[in-house]
Amino acid sequence: MHSPILGPSLYTVKAVLILDNDGDRLYAKYYGDGYPSVKEQKALEKNIFNKTHRTDSEIALLEGLTVVYKSNIDLFFYVIGSSHENELMLMAVLNCLFDSLSQMLRKNVERRALLENMEGLFLAVDEIVDGGVILESDPQQVVHRVALRVLQSAKEQIKWSLLR
Numbered sequence: 624m625h626s627p628i629l630g631p632s633l634y635t636v637k638a639v640l641i642l643d644n645d646g647d648r649l650y651a652k653y654y655g656d657g658y659p660s661v662k663e664q665k666a667l668e669k670n671i672f673n674k675t676h677r678t679d680s681e682i683a684l685l686e687g688l689t690v691v692y693k694s695n696i697d698l699f700f701y702v703i704g705s706s707h708e709n710e711l712m713l714m715a716v717l718n719c720l721f722d723s724l725s726q727m728l729r730k731n732v733e734r735r736a737l738l739e740n741m742e743g744l745f746l747a748v749d750e751i752v753d754g755g756v757i758l759e760s761d762p763q764q765v766v767h768r769v770a771l772r773v774l775q776s777a778k779e780q781i782k783w784s785l786l787r
Contacts, residue, residue: 633711634755638667639720639748640701643734646672647780649698650741652748654755671701684756692718696733708725715760716751722762727769746772 635656641650646669658664667686675683675692676699683690684706691713692701702717721732727743728736737744746769751759759765 633757635704635708636702636716636752636755637705638701638703639752640668640671640699640703641737641744642668642672642699642701644676644697644699646676646699649734649737650744650748652752655750665779666748671703672699675699675701681714689713693717693721695721698734698737699730712757716757719751719760719762719772720747723751723765723769726762726766743769768779 636654638651638653640648640652643649648665648668651664651668653664658667671683671685671692673751674685675690676694676704681691681693683692687706689704689706689708689710690701691703691710692699694700694777694784700721702713702720724737724744724747725732727747728740747765750765750768751757759768
């Protein structure tokens with residue numbers, strides 16, 4: 624059997640997930656229409672967690688997807704692409720996300736600190752991936768851009784509070 628040769632695509636990332644020690648979702652962002660319902664997403668997340676939470680490897684092939692992952696203290700970070708996706712590209716996204724969060728949280732990448740800084744997480748993921756397209760893989764650039772956006776948001780809040 625011959626598989627069709629797929630052309631290159633910019634749409635590399637299918638999902639970015641962060642789960643806790645029990646496999647519960649702390650953060651999930653899906654790109655494309657592969658998992659349209661929350662029920663399907665939760666089922667995928669449970670399946671991925673069950674297959675990966677006890678292993679030391681960094682890559683899994685599961686349900687026609689390539690999953691790269693990393694665990695730290697009480698968090699599991701996942702970047703998911705299609706089965707034909709380059710694992711190194713996905714790993715670059717994962718490392719950029721983790722390193723960016725590590726810098727933003729002052730190396731305290733754990734559940735509580737992450738929950739207290741969700742805005743930074745949302746901004747970081749948006750700087751790294753947009754619609755499944757990888758935009759940035761340099762954590763320094765991501766942290767810098769997130770800081771600028773947070774500063775801009777704070778200035779706007781001050782401006783609105785002065786106008787009231």
